Amino acid sequence: MYFENTGIEDTVIDLNVLDDVMKKHGLVREGQWDYERVTYDKKYEIKEGIFYLRVFGFTKDGDVGAHDANITLLKPVVGKHYYPHGVEYGENEVFPNHLVKSCEQTLAALKEDLKVFEAHV
Template sequence: MHTFQSSIEGMEFPLILLEDRLKKEGYVIGGNWEYDHGSFDLLLEQQGDYLYLRLPFEAEGGELDKDDSTVRMLQPFLLSHQYDPDRDQDASSGAVSAAFNQFQSPEDQDAPLTPEQIEHGSAALERAEKLLNQVYAD
């Protein structure tokens, strides 16, 4: 895992607005969703390891299942899930279901990151920051 310093950390947004803007950019709601916190995940690579940029958030003054939920962004981070390539070879699945494979747990949930992967994550975070900073200014 690699954490990033980010201009979006601490910003508050209506959750419905974040969902609208980030899903258009390829983010999905992460599997760690709870009533008081969650994350948006962007799958960056899926060759050998699954590389994700995660934008975590927590609820501000309420629960996330309310229509008027507001969230505060937390520190973004990059993580790599490494799956056992020998397991489940006969199954085929699309990119989204493979990214959040319900049938196989990662062999290593915090696989080491290369400098190239960190740079890739940093570039993706810059795009998210630009988008969310623009939304925040509106």
């Protein structure tokens, strides 16, 4: 399930700052990157299953591996994890209301924190 109009889409921010801001909101990058893309995850283990709020980003001209990149954020998504296949985001998935609300709260708080840094890239 994609979250529309969160206010973080198309935000451009320095990777090192972004790592810190995302971590503050429970979103971690870990090993989920290549030299041009990043994925930040927040894991939810609830009675309905395991879910991940994901925020994707990419760089047009930087190098993620060298920690020298400005990241453009994309539309956030929440998906359900199925072992051993991975995370599904499809229309047939059921996302509990309390999960969606928590994700929306995280994204709203993230938006506020990103405003401070966006113009300083």
